[in-house]
Ligand SMILES: Nc1ncnc2c1ncn2[C@@H]1O[C@H](COP(=O)(O)OP(=O)(O)OP(=O)(O)O)[C@@H](O)[C@H]1O
């Protein structure tokens with residue numbers, strides 16, 4: 001149970017997001033305690049990716065507030081009005097949030113090592129030698145120590161995704177967002193990536209927000225599952241509970257379709 | 260015919276001077292054009308309208324007006340009131356070429372930057388890179404190889420466009436071809452020499468640009484490195500060219 005004295009790591013307060021006329025999120029409220037591993041499930045188009053992208057400032061919410069560690073992130077209330085927070089302050093929060101993408105998005109103009117040390121050195125100001133040592137540790141952890149100087153274009157999808165995970169971890173994020181990180185992989189490459197993520201879940205206390213179709217993985221790693229539909233959370237429970245005895249009819253339908 | 264050759268040999272040193280002026284115009288014009296292209300191209304993607312609109316206007320203006328008129332304007336109109344700016348003919352040529360081709364190249368810069376997959380911007384943002392850092396270290400190195408072939412085209416056009424400088428009294432290659440024609444009174448011979456020399460310059464530039472393009476592509480993990488190309492070893496087969 002989350003400690004009531006500490007602020008939740010992530011808090012959505014009445015968040016609304018529209019694309020044109022398409023209302024994706026409507027007054028969404030939820031919070032994630034520090035160290036929680038939360039899996040978001042729901043039908044395609046229910047807004048799971050949008051939630052992660054809002055947290056990464058890749059999209060801008062139309063209403064409501066998003067708080068990280070209790071501090072307003074992109075917008076705040078001032079004199080009863082919702083105003084945007086300037087980039088300088090957003091940046092300080094953003095660097096504590098990491099994201100791994102479905103399509104890896106490694107930088108092809110850099111080697112594996114360069115991908116990992118670029119932001120720690122140039123964004124966080126970590127000394128180069130320290131950043132390299134850290135990157136080598138992370139490469140070890142994801143099982144790619146021998147690919148240190150390889151070009152990312154020469155790696156398999158599974159290897160690229162593991163580098164992307166190492167790159168995100170090199171920023172020492174408090175919050176890690178994972179958006180269907182195995183969906184673009186050939187089936188035989190999925191296991192390695194999931195093993196790396198399982199290891200991270202076991203050995204760190206990073207707060208994780210996970211979108212996945214790998215229900216077995218969600219079951220093992222997460223301690224909470226949120227079921228989305230129609231821009232709202234319709235059910236929320238421990239994975240054992242939701243996967244074995246879903247209460248909501250829509251959840252039952254959804255799980256029947258994916259399991 | 261042998262008379263013609265003799266005259267050509269006699270004129271060779273002056274022809275060389277002409278080639279030099281043409282190269283000066285080309286290199287000067289290209290460097291200026293590149294500068295103009297990046298300034299206008301980046302401004303054309305800016306979020307504020309205060310950068311975007313002026314960039315659009317300048318690009319459309321210099322693309323939409325003739326190069327000859329631009330050169331004449333710089334040469335004949337600028338010295339008049341209210342400007343009173345006298346430029347030497349070489350400067351006129353370089354500025355006109357730089358602005359005109361820079362306007363075209365600005366569109367290349369803008370389009371190539373837009374062609375870099377959005378996932379690259381997003382990954383950089385997720386690592387909290389600022390806009391300048393993102394552009395310099397992630398986006399431009401990937402946009403650059405997309406720009407190269409289009410820049411090569413423009414550079415070749417610029418070489419040929421530089422012939423207009425003859426009309427602001429510059430003694431460039433085109434001028435000396437004219438001299439050759441007067442000397443030999445053989446139009447076919449003179450202009451054939453002219454074609455060949457322009458072609459040789461353009462071809463040499465194409466080779467250089469192709470090498471730069473290969474290097475730029477290799478830098479983003481596509482194709483062999485320049486060293487491999489120059490060694491003329493068989494191109495390495497990329498067995499694991501795995502791209503999503
Ligand atoms: N950039 C965008 N422009 C317009 N509409 C968008 C954009 N991004 C998302 N949408 C729309 O928002 C809705 C939610 O999309 P989102 O990607 O968050 O869904 P999802 O739950 O992640 O779905 P999936 O399981 O298919 O990944 C969809 O209807 C989608 O079409």
Ligand SMILES: [Mg+2]
Pocket residue numbers: 048049050180211
């Ligand atoms: Mg999605």
